[in-house]
Amino acid sequence: MARKKSPEDSSSSAVSTSGRLPMREFSRSLPMSLLRAREAVMRQFRPSLRNQGLTEQQWRILRALTAVEAIEVTELARMAFLLGPSLSRILRDLEARKLVERKAAEADQRRAVVSISAEGLKLIAAVAPTSEAIYAEITRRFGARRLSELQEMLSALEQDLAGMEGVDGDDG
Amino acid sequence: MARKKSPEDSSSSAVSTSGRLPMREFSRSLPMSLLRAREAVMRQFRPSLRNQGLTEQQWRILRALTAVEAIEVTELARMAFLLGPSLSRILRDLEARKLVERKAAEADQRRAVVSISAEGLKLIAAVAPTSEAIYAEITRRFGARRLSELQEMLSALEQDLAGMEGVDGDDG
DNA sequence: CGAAGATGTTTAACATGTTAAGTGTTTCCG
């Protein structure tokens, strides 16, 4: 919407007017495709989460905590797919909001054990219905079977790239 | 050594010890799958970009600029899939580094027109070979055909969700 | 013409991503 401008309508962007490099298909690169798809999905959920004062990552953490009785920070980071520093900050805030509780592990004072609080559970319960409804609608639109196939491919991609670490060209 | 710990399933996690809520298996939600897949891909590219002092987003912008002679900021944001504020900041930096040039549009002083500089092109040329090699290796591992299929599905997902804006439950 | 509204871009404010360094604990091993 609202895309009118000068008289000389250029319709669609990018016609590589200079043929400088053969790097075609930028908009169809795999990272861009994944980014756009994910954004299309998350766009559906964000408003609802925001209504409850939750960011996407905070939601991921609380969501992960509902699946366990208690869990160490590092393990939680793996589960919620967050880096340590991000998780550290978010836990500090969630703890201040009394949505999670933290205590030191008995056997190892380095480790912290986190669990969701009663309040946290209430918040989850408030968001879950809308969240599930959105997910159901997405599934309906895209098709359950197709969705499974997509997840399979994504998982396979992840696996195929798991051990690939050394293509680092010497362009430094 | 300390191989960078990539959050994969530790196989020990999460057995819903409390049966609190019937929520979908968290680690297999669509947003998480997309996030992990994208991260697996980007992990391959980041080191090379970093060697050239470029972030992923800066690279996206320069990459998009090589495809056009010049382009307005809003259109560039659409192409590189960045939000206005992010693009604004990045352009300020790239301009300071003389990798891009900016001028006001003649017909409309509100609009700014951006283009890549000669230096910017050199930088692109320095990164491109490694980047292409990595992409080729990813394609080889996953399979060209499979990769096309995946892109198709991602594109379709994006399309299917395009007009879905109003599932907003009243959980506020 | 001129004030109200629309539009393109930037700034602000807060939250997270990302890498490196710092702080306590614990483990290893001479």
Place this chain on the structure above:
DNA sequence: CGGAAACACTTAACATGTTAAACATCTTCG
């Protein structure tokens, strides 16, 4: 036993994501 190394976080510093608001310019329409 004790110091170096490993480990589990946490802080720090910079870059981007995200939303709202500010700015400047342009367009509408009375």
